[in-house]
Amino acid sequence: MLSLEQEVGAWDSVLLEPLTEDTFIGNLQQRFKRDHIYTYIGNVLVSVNPYKKLALYSTDLVETYVKRGPFQLPPHIYAIAGSAYRWLNDRNEDQCIIVTGESGAGKTEAARIVLQFLVLVSGDISEVKLMKDRLVQANTLLEAFGNARTMKNDNASRFGKFLDIEFDYKGDPVSGHLTHSPPFQARVTSLSPGDRNFHIFYQLLSGADIHLLKCLKLQRNVEHYTILQTNRNQPTLTDDEDKKLFVYTKSALEILGFNVEDIVDIFQVIAIVLKLGNLQFVPCNNIDGTEGCAISNEYELFEICELLGAEHRWLQRALTSRQIEDGILTDLSAYEASKARDNLCRTLYSRLFTWLINKINEILKVRFNIGPKNVK
């Protein structure tokens, strides 16, 4: 039976006497040692990442927290989500839950737990179920395309996100809207030592079947792709997790209503970004003595053109020269061309991401005419 009596230390920091930084941290530490990762400061919840699975999340616990007031049970993120949901329904007030902390603190997990809570407490008719499923799948997609494994965090979000969910008068989610904060695409072509690129690249390489790989003109081997290498020489590998997650990502796309052509297009852009990143430029001298450059691995360019549906001559010129005046071109040096290549990779990836978010927002748009109530 859950009760506040079994709590270790002070469950609400405002009860500490005296309340200093030392007593505050000491209290968090004392609680953390006994797996009490949540502590209040008044109506703010502090959460310390346990980095291990704790028996803190279940349908039964959600039900317990829904029934009781926030300060009658041990501190929990369910209590925060429950209060927001109750205030939304009982007081008809818009609600916003702000999750903040440094990288690896547990923000993404916390947001996911809040979403799971809302899914469990709201209605069960088929339209509501469909919307809830879409909200959860939208999250899966965002993580595949917007998160990466870093030294600090296996699932680090590379962008800020704001999910707006609209509820009807019964407290059921009927629409959603995502806003993301750019810029994050620099990561596509410049990895910090030990970090990986966005999950989707590894998911695709390890999860795609041979037929799809062939269609995309890709090799399964991660080491083949420059943009998947830390410092451009040390590869960060795929594993079984990537293979498993590719199945989830693909089914999330399907559940959200992306059609087969859309899905192939998305993977094609990923393949193009991977292959573009491999283009190598070598310096060469023009007849007039100026420096230019040539692409040393032309076969990649031919394959990219096939995937892009672009003409080889056109893309080659776009990558190795720039326009200085109307119709007048000047050659790029090998260094400048490699910068242009990186820019193109990033632009393609970030446009794909924005396109995905726009598509998801269309899918999450309100279907029924309902009064506005928000949990953000």
Ligand SMILES: Nc1ncnc2c1ncn2[C@@H]1O[C@H](COP(=O)(O)OP(=O)(O)O)[C@@H](O)[C@H]1O
């Ligand atoms: N409540 C939790 N219980 C267990 N593990 C957690 C919890 N919160 C975070 N983690 C672990 O820590 C990792 C980083 O958390 P995450 O939410 O991605 O951090 P952030 O979004 O703040 O950078 C997660 O991948 C997970 O392994």
Ligand SMILES: [Mg+2]
């Ligand atoms: Mg995160």
